[in-house]
Amino acid sequence: MxxxxxxxxxxxxxxxxxxxxxxxxxxxxxxxxxTYLYSPSEVIAGKAPADGVFRLGGIVAEGSVHKVSGTLQTDFVLTDRFENIPVKYTGILPDLFRVGQSTITTGRMQNGTFIATKVLAKHDATYMPPQVAQAIAKAKEEHRIPSGKLPPPQAGEGSTKHPAVIRP
Amino acid sequence: MTPELGQLALILALILSALQCVLPLTGAWKNSRPLMATGRSLAAGQFVFVALAFGILAWAFWINDFSVAYVAQNSNLTLPWYYRLAAVWGAHEGSLLLWMLILNLWTVALVALGGKLPEAFFARVIGVLGFVSFGFLLYMVTTSNPFVRILPAPPNGADLNPVLQDPGLTFHPPLLYMGYVGFSVAFAFAIASLLGGELKATWVRWARPWTNVAWGFLTVGIVAGSAWAYYELGWGGWWFWDPVENASFMPWLIGAALIHAQAITDKRGGLRAWTLLLSIFGFAFSLLGTFLVRSGLLTSVHAFAFAPTRGLFILVYLGVVIGGSLLLYALRAPKVTGGQPFALASRETLMVVGNLMLTVACAMVLLGTLYPLVGEALNIGRISVGPPYFGPLFLLLMTPLVLAMPFGPLSRWGKADLKVWARALVKIVALAVAAGIIGFVVGARSFYQLLGITASVWVMAGVALFAIKRWREAPAGKRYPFEMVGMMLAHFGVGVFIAGAILTRSMSVEQDVSMRPGSSVEVGAYAFQFRGVSETKGPNWLAEQGSVSITRDGKPVVVLHPQKRTYAGGQVQTEAAIQAGIFRDLYVSLGDRIGDGAWSLRVYDKPFVRWIWAGGILMMLGSFTVVLDRRFRLKRAVEPETTHAKPEPAPPGKLADDHA
The missing domain is CATH 1.20.5 (Single alpha-helices involved in coiled-coils or other helix-helix interfaces)
Incomplete structure (x- = not known):
């Protein structure tokens, strides 16, 4: 060679x-x-890892945000309009975190509550992450809801349309 | 009436760009000089119309013409004039217009400075740029028209997204786009060479300054974005491996590789095919970057609401540009090989190793960025890939590059002397170890702190040894040509960056705390005392402003005023307060009111964080300095101009080796 x-x-x-x-x-x-993203419906259906880290995406349910006085802890409920998951987060929330806003949180389940280590809210108030939108659409499909009956929830919509059921 | 003129200007520019693509390319093919010559005037005309459109949009912002939908969405009566102008590129449509304007600026500059290049080759270059421009203008005119009206006009606009109301973000997009678009020159050179079936080393030399300038702008654009994320997003981080950051980082990595590959081709004639390939990929990643950010495919802070027609157009356009280029490359590249051989131990080999690491890193970033999209398309699930993937892998890939870096400039072309390497190795190891020991004595204890110090000194020692070597060996007056000064600046910048990145990571103290007025918290050597919150007012916002006094050993250091602003449109935006310093930043950002007068606060002590950006700025200065080198001026003037004697449809495969 x-x-x-x-x-x-x-x-x-x-x-x-x-x-x-x-x-x-x-x-x-x-x-x-x-890490995988799941909607509250998928979590309730047992598709999310029982004790691993995953991301939970949904809409901050109306009337569910509760700040524990004097601490950094915030409790709220994430919903896809079919199922709800209570979330507990300790830390400072992003500016755009508010009721009706779509949000992605990272963390793990513990006794039926999602303990979030990270909360991500979008910087465009009218924007819904495609992943959350899809998760919601998928949840709707699985519940066989005719599309006319329940419009896909819009980020930032009024707070009275779909009062969320808050789990204890 | 004026907005319609802007629309008309865009359509005229679209027609001119189509002509700018077709006429010069046909001219080069048919060997018709009049057709080839049209490229210059068409490019100039297109620039005039795009500049006119840009001016009209800026004017609409200036006079608050809310009948233009884009202005109504992104401006507001109370928005200060400088942010109204910056709002021109604050969203999708306007930022595309900015992209176009910059592309036209580059083309016009090329026309002004490119007179010495062979006519057919230059006509092909202009034609390729015309094609790029045509794609973008068609995209704008058909899917993203910034001049759409809403009637009746709303009395006031919705306001510019508050996160964009910041000097850092005013400059971030134009700088980034200067970089992205700048790679189009190297791309056009590569395609023109492939079309003509011939690549002269001098053409690569001529393309080098353009690549350097583009990369310099891209670097400082990324620095501006990183600094903005640091203080405006209120998280105190400087890099998140966010998909959109990755989108700008991929062309940067390829650009860094391309700069070195071009130097080899220019000086030794070798690696031609590789240089061409990198030229294509550099621009392909720039397009990908522009469109990934704007397409809404990615979940990130930059993602905006999205129309499907846009996505389809983007996909087709990317397919045509990238697919077409690569096809052309596959057909023609084997014919442009050549250059001087090099031994396994040589400067070329070290630069190839660096190139390889940079491109593999780019591939790694691409995989991680697109994997979630692929996963979704294949229905695997909705996946997110984050820092745990990118961080360690990037560190792993950059280790050989950093280790090899000092030796590149110290080695000879063709065949390096192993004894020189050995002697340099001893000195560099000695300096790095000495720095590590000094660091230990001063108080550095953790592994990462010591790693940061030694790695940084490792790179800097290489630069110092090279400076000494030139001082000893080169004749006075020729010791430090600009090309070498630029290289030294940029490599030194890498050293500074490494120190900043690793030391910040290992030494930062970050705390989220809840504080009542009067209470205080210790962070590192500093005591932060919260004094309470008062109200304050800006041109288009109201804010709750915290007051935090910082002391060290009882002595006052500074009083910081972080704000929580509420803008005219109702958006809330946190403004962190930062005491910046060479050796550390003290950082406070205001969280929420949490009852009983208490607030949540985020307090950071961030040592050496400025070094990260200082390193980037040094890299930019370095790449700009290289452009001043006589090498590029002289050869350009000397280039023989013989097109009128025998115009050249050179038979494919003809190879010209005319490196110095």
Whole structure:
């Protein structure tokens, strides 16, 4: 084998090996670290991991936000208009966190309450994350609700249309 | 009436861009000089009309013309004039117009400075830019017209999104777009070379300053965005691996690789095909970045409400540009190889390693960014990929790059002397270890603190050794040409950035606390005392303003005033208060009222956080400095202009090796 070919072979092998290893590590890391998003209906149906970290997306239910006086703890309810999950969060909430706003929280379930470590609200008040919108649409489908009967909830809509049932 | 003129100007620009694409390319193909020459005037004409449209939109904001829907959505009577102007690019339609304006600026600059390039080649370059411009203008005119009216006009506008009402974000999009669009020049050069079947090393040399300037702008654009996220989002972080941040980071990584690949092709003639490929990918990722942010496909702070027709157009356009380029590359690239061979131990090899790491990092970021979309499409579930994925992998991939970095400039082209490497290694290790020991004595104890110090000094030591080497070996007056000064600045910037990133991560103290007026909290060596909240007023907002006095060992340091603003449109926005310093930032942001006069507050001690952005700014300065090098001026003037003698439809496969 002449030197140029040999050098090319070595370089090619190194590149292939590097890319292969990088891909393997990347895919492994992806599978280790990615978190899934579930709607309250899916959580109630037992689809979410019982004791793992996942994301819960929904709308902050009307009249459910309760700040525990003197502490950083906030209790609220996330709903997809079919099921509700009580959420407990300790920390400072984002500016756009408010009733009727779609929100994604990260955390885990504990005795029927979702203990959130992160709360994400969007910076565009009229915007609903496609994931939440889909989760809500999917929940609707599963409950076989005719689409005319219950319009898909809009972020920021009035608070009296769909009074949410708050679990104790 | 004027907004309709803006609309008309856009349509005229669209027609001109179509001509700018078709005529010069046909001219280059048919070898017709008059057709080739049209490119210049068409580009100039298009610039005039796009600038006119931009001016008209800016004017509509200036006079508060709320009959224009875009103005009504993004402005307000109480919005100060500077934010009214910035609001021009505050949302989807206007930011596309800005993108177009910048593309036209680059094209016009190219026309003004490109007179010395061979005519056919230059005509192809202008034609390719015309195609890019046509796609964007068509997209604007058909799906994203900024001049749509609402009648009757509302008495007042809805206001600019308050998170955008900030100097950092006023400059962030234009700077970022300067970078994105700037990569179109290298892209057009690559496509023109492939179309012509010929690539001269001098053309790559001519493209280099443009790539450097583009990358410099992209760097500072990302820095502006990062700094903005730091103080405006109120979380005190500077990088979140948010999909939209990734969208700007991917072209940055490719751009960094491209700068080095172009240098090799320019100086040694080698790696031509690789340089072409990177040129294509640099711009492809810029397009992807622009559209990912604007498409609404991603869940992030930048995502906005979204119309499906836009998404389809974007997909088709991206498919045509990227697919077409890669097809052309596959057909033609094998014909443009060449250059001088290099040994396994050489400067080229080190630069290739760096290139490889940067591109693999880009691929890794791409995988993580698009995986949720793929997952959703394949119905695997709604997935999110976050910092636990990106952080460790990026660190892993950058380690070989950082380790190799000091040795690149110290090695010779073609074949490096292993003894030089060994001697440099000893010195660099000694300096890094010494810095680590000094750090330990001063008080650095954690692994990450020591890692930050040694890694940063490792890179900086390489720069210092290179400066000494040039001082000793090069003749006086030729020791530090601008190209090398730029390289040293940028590499030093990497060292500064590493120190900032790792030390901030390991030394920050962050606390969310609930405080009553009078109570205080210890954060690091500082005591933060909350004094209470009063009301204050700005041009278009009311705010509750906290007062927090900070002391160290009983001595007063500063009084900070974080605010919780309520804007005219009812949006609430937290304004953090920051005492900035070279060695640390003290950071307070106001949370919510939590009853009994108590408030929730977020207090941070952030050492070395400014170094992160200082490193970025050094990289930008470095890449700008390179442009001043005589290498680029001289060769441009000397380039032989022989098109009139024998115009060149060079047979594909002809190869010109004319590197210095």
């Amino acid at each position: 002449n030197p140029v070919r040999k050098r090319r072979l070595i370089v090619t092998l190194v590149i292939v090996a590097a890319v292969g290893i990088a891909t393997a590590i990347s895919v492994f890391a992806l599978q280790q670290t990615m």
